[in-house]
Amino acid sequence: MPLPLFWFFALVMLFGGVAVVALRNPVASALSMVASFVGLSGLFIGLNAFFVGIIQILVYAGAIMVLFIFIIMLLDLKIEEKRAPKLAPLLGGLGIVLGFTIQLIGVLSKTPNADWKPLDLAAASAAHAQSSPGISTKLAEGHLPDVNLIGDILFKGYNLPLQIVGVLLLVATIGVVVLSKRQEA
Amino acid sequence: MATLHSYLLVSGLLFAIGLSGVILRRNIIVVFMCLELMLSAANLTLVAFSRFNGSNGLPDYHGQMMVFFVITVAAAEVAVGLAIIVALYRARQTINTEDLTSMRG
Numbered sequence: 001m002p003l004p005l006f007w008f009f010a011l012v013m014l015f016g017g018v019a020v021v022a023l024r025n026p027v028a029s030a031l032s033m034v035a036s037f038v039g040l041s042g043l044f045i046g047l048n049a050f051f052v053g054i055i056q057i058l059v060y061a062g063a064i065m066v067l068f069i070f071i072i073m074l075l076d077l078k079i080e081e082k083r084a085p086k087l088a089p090l091l092g093g094l095g096i097v098l099g100f101t102i103q104l105i106g107v108l109s110k111t112p113n114a115d116w117k118p119l120d121l122a123a124a125s126a127a128h129a130q131s132s133p134g135i136s137t138k139l140a141e142g143h144l145p146d147v148n149l150i151g152d153i154l155f156k157g158y159n160l161p162l163q164i165v166g167v168l169l170l171v172a173t174i175g176v177v178v179l180s181k182r183q184e185a
Numbered sequence: 186m187a188t189l190h191s192y193l194l195v196s197g198l199l200f201a202i203g204l205s206g207v208i209l210r211r212n213i214i215v216v217f218m219c220l221e222l223m224l225s226a227a228n229l230t231l232v233a234f235s236r237f238n239g240s241n242g243l244p245d246y247h248g249q250m251m252v253f254f255v256i257t258v259a260a261a262e263v264a265v266g267l268a269i270i271v272a273l274y275r276a277r278q279t280i281n282t283e284d285l286t287s288m289r290g
Contacts, residue, residue, distance in 0.1 A: 101201050
């Protein structure tokens with residue numbers, strides 16, 4: 001991903017994240033979260049992860065943000081009354097975050113870096129020629145059939161986890177219904 | 186071109202922002218949003234490693250499968266968590282974490 005684009009999306013993502021934490025109004029926080037996730041999906045697409053980028057927008061900016069807004073409206077929250085922020089938790093929290101960031105920079109300065117290499121679609125096409133000819137043809141034409149590749153590996157290599165996740169979603173749905181039912185007094 | 190380190194740095198910073206929100210904010214819905222930010226920061230790390238450690242000239246798709254499952258579990262987690270928040274609000278009429286002290290020893 002070209003450097004100016006990278007920093008544009010990264011800054012959108014980071015400023016969105018800061019706005020989630022800093023703004024007092026929960027609705028404004030939810031909308032900044034969407035801005036943050038749009039920047040993040042820009043980074044995903046820049047990393048050739050087209051499917052993940054689109055899913056990020058559909059699931060987070062589409063479904064999850066609507067759920068958050070819905071709950072905020074449902075609870076009908078007044079603007080948080082101003083409470084005097086306690087100094088000790090504030091300093092403790094900022095200290096932990098600062099320590100984490102310093103440690104991150106320390107670790108990154110000691111680990112090997114990797115430079116951007118363009119994808120080698122011809123080699124990939126040759127590798128897929130036996131197992132999946134359709135994908136191989138698209139790769140030979142110079143396209144990256146991201147969704148085909150993900151579908152291939154998801155249904156061939158991760159079939160059991162996929163079904164377990166399906167059960168998880170079912171359990172979550174039932175759990176939400178049970179939790180949301182008004183308990184009889 | 187952006188290198189692996191710049192992606193890792195940015196995702197670490199997003200994680201730190203989410204962590205600061207979880208520690209500092211008192212509104213439990215915003216705490217929940219910051220948890221989502223932290224999960225997404227981990228996703229960015231996974232996708233960055235998948236792209237930079239490719240095999241056969243393609244990104245390593247096993248990393249992106251991990252992201253796929255993380256997003257699915259996060260969606261389930263949000264649904265259940267928000268239902269718990271609604272139940273909590275019904276019981277206590279507050280979502281301020283400073284007022285939820287019934288489990289304090």
